[in-house]
Amino acid sequence: MAACDTKAEPTGRGASSSGTDRAHADVLFIGAHPDDEFQSLATLGRWKEKEGLSSAVVTITRGEGGGNAIGPQEGAALGMIRETEERKAVGILGVRDVYYLDKPDFWYTLNAPLTGKVWNRAPQRPTDTLERLVRVIRATTPKTVVTMDPRPFNQHGAHQQAGRRAIEAFAMAGDPKAFPEQIKDEKYKPWKPSRLLTQSWGFKGPLGAQCDGRRITDKSTELPVLGVWPGGRSVSGKTWAQLERDAARTYKTQGFGSLPKDVTTPAEKMPCEWFTVVAENGKPRQAEERAQSGLRPQYAEFRDWARRMKMPWLANEAQPAYPARPSATVPEVAKAPVVNGKADPGEYPAGALKLAHWEGTRCSSAKDCAADARFARHGDDLFVLVHVTDDKKGAALDAKTDCKRHWRTDSVEVGLDPQGRSDDTSTTFKAAVLPFTANGGGACAGRDGDNRQGPAAKTAPGMVAASTVTEPYEGYTVEAKIPLADLPAPVDPDRLTANVLVFDSDTQDKAGHSRLAWSAYGSAQADPYVWGGLRLPGYVPPPGRPTHAPDIPLEAALSKDSKASRDQSERTGVPLGCGPRRPQ
CATH class of the missing domain: 2.60.40.1190 (Immunoglobulin-like)
Known part of the structure; x- marks a missing residue:
């Protein structure tokens, strides 16, 4: 299955001697943490080898708030280790460039708005993450953007927030009125990607080679879901699934080093990697909204966001049928x-x-x-x-x-x-x-x-x-x-x-x-x-007991402290952290 209808035509500054932009990528993956892309790496590798499509990755944080199975490091020190792991992992599937937005990662939360407040805290503007994503799309000129599922149930708030901001950036990058200083002062050109896909990890479809290239309607959203089968073999002789496993095992801080070395799933039982088609030909796909009643605050907030994005169907069945509490x-x-x-x-x-x-x-x-x-x-x-x-x-x-x-x-x-x-x-x-x-x-x-x-x-x-x-x-x-x-x-x-x-x-x-x-x-x-x-029958709290505001870690590893990121910036012309480019 091809990643997009036609290969992208690069635009903007920073052309290489071959005539293409140094930063150009046909496919841009946008995630929240190192390793968020790993269950899509077989797809990115296959697209590169079979379709000639280059890919790059945007990782909003370096995962400073995650676990560490190999040592005591945490915070920025852990983030630097995870950057090294990610660059090695994606390199196995032919991805060279990883752009970090230098946002802080904190503990596991299910709340996207809380994540957004942390990522865009003062003195940064509330739109800072979005601005950086629009900038990196304009810099890399992809035809296809792949991101995470933005829906709120049972997944990390940072995953949700990455998906939401990527969807917004997809819609805004081609609009010259969106962050016009990037065009006027930084000399980027508007860029409108063609296709937007979201990972659909939980989708259940047919197994084996028959799922490859299939477009199946997701009953929740009524949108097509595309399958890419990792059971075929690359020129290395390994299956794409095995190459993806090799990549996953580099994430040792996250315990992925304990994954079995070899993929032993029979080809006929190997599932596809599934992606929901959110937009094609630069336009959101349309589906019927099935509004839910009695939404809890987190789900009502997501519904309102989906409606503002003119994609109300994203919130279809977003709130599950919670069982009665014990x-x-x-x-x-x-x-x-x-x-x-x-x-x-x-x-x-x-x-x-x-x-x-x-x-x-x-x-x-x-x-x-x-x-x-x-x-x-x-x-x-x-x-x-x-x-x-x-x-x-x-x-x-x-x-x-x-x-x-x-x-x-x-x-x-x-x-x-x-x-x-x-x-x-x-x-x-x-x-x-x-x-x-x-x-x-x-x-x-x-x-x-x-x-x-x-x-x-x-x-x-x-x-x-x-x-x-x-x-x-x-x-x-x-x-x-x-x-x-x-x-x-x-x-x-x-x-x-x-x-x-x-x-x-x-x-x-x-x-x-x-x-x-x-x-x-x-x-x-x-x-x-x-x-x-x-x-607690009979309990009465003492009067005057205070309410405490949350204390959330804000330490983030920074691109300026990473030689790999500095070298990449020199090569691609994209500023560290995908921040503003100096006028020339």
């Missing part, structure tokens, strides 16, 4: 439980809450992984005890330097939304406990992806955690005291919502395996709409 009543106990990693008599009189499979590999048996949780309250303190059955230990991390990003190994996480009305986790409390640590260490606790992040000793000073681990190993029990004063707002005893999550690793490579949750739906750790009700 609920539980937390008993008040006369004596505070002793936090020692076990349930002493009378400490947790209420019944256990069973955790169910949420994500990842399903537990093969109750011995493989199973868990339940119990709550109790004493005064202004909430107590939780989680018992986990587990057959294999994950990696033991260093309690002093690496008690963070808990999903890489065996851990328990508790999320609390104090007033039960959060649209994202920036207004919630989330704390995780590692039941065991390196060198025979005990439990350690920290917060991530919420109103505060960092070691619990600093971010939740009243929190106490302990664990017991069976010997021989058959699992563990985690117990914690969480002062309600550590939550970001006063607790409403009738509206408090919560989730309890268990991460099961079974490996030493700092990569997850199975995930369990009390309320197991969608992105259970990051979607407060899912969390269950946790009633």
Whole structure:
């Protein structure tokens, strides 16, 4: 399947000795993090070899907020490692240029507006990311733009935001009235790409070579979805799927190095890479809007954006049919439980809450992984005890330097939304406990992806955690005291919502395996709409308890500090970070 109707005619400044623009690419992929493109790399490689179409990648952040399975680096230092991984990965499929917009990446959120505020914080303009994307489209003159699905359910807010801004940039890059200073002062020319595709990771279509080049209507949007089959062989002798796997395994910080080296899926069972056709011949495709009622704020905001873009069908069925929330009543106990990693008599009189499979590999048996949780309250303190059955230990991390990003190994996480009305986790409390640590260490606790992040000793000073681990190993029990004063707002005893999550690793490579949750739906750790009700009868919050604004990391790796980015800028003529070009 060809990427576009005809090959692009480059335009603008920066021509090479061959007569084409130095920065020109026939296909431009726009993503949020290093590795967002990897499930489309087989397609980009095949288009290059079979159709002669060059590709370039725009990555808005360097993934500073992600995990690190190979070392303690985080923030800008991690971002630089991830840039190196990405350049190596895309190079395997023939992609030379990766443009970074130098935006900060923070913890996993499902909220696109929150991501947009962080990416475009003052003193930058609210349109800064969009301006840079319009500029890079005008600089690279692609005929086809490929980006991420902008819809809000069950995916990273940065993915959504990348897709939204790419859709807007696609529509605006050819309009001389859009960011006219780029044309007047920087001497770019308007450029109108022909085709806009979005990744459709969850689309289920036919398998094997029969899916190749197929256009199938997506029942949600009523738009065509195109298939590109990675089962064919490149001139290297490897299948495109194998080349893509080779590329994926370079993302070692993200645990992708643990992926099997060889792709063993039989050709007839290999799925296509699917892309929704959002626009063709420079114009949005049209479909009927099927408006939903009773939208929650995050989905209503997305619907309004889709309507402004004159693509209202993008919001069709965007809000899923959320299941009924579970609920539980937390008993008040006369004596505070002793936090020692076990349930002493009378400490947790209420019944256990069973955790169910949420994500990842399903537990093969109750011995493989199973868990339940119990709550109790004493005064202004909430107590939780989680018992986990587990057959294999994950990696033991260093309690002093690496008690963070808990999903890489065996851990328990508790999320609390104090007033039960959060649209994202920036207004919630989330704390995780590692039941065991390196060198025979005990439990350690920290917060991530919420109103505060960092070691619990600093971010939740009243929190106490302990664990017991069976010997021989058959699992563990985690117990914690969480002062309600550590939550970001006063607790409403009738509206408090919560989730309890268990991460099961079974490996030493700092990569997850199975995930369990009390309320197991969608992105259970990051979607407060899912969390269950946790009633606190008899509790009255002290008067005057404050509400705390979220603290969000803003550290970003910068292109000026990357030799690879500086060399690329010299070669292509596109300024670092895709910022303004100096007038000539």
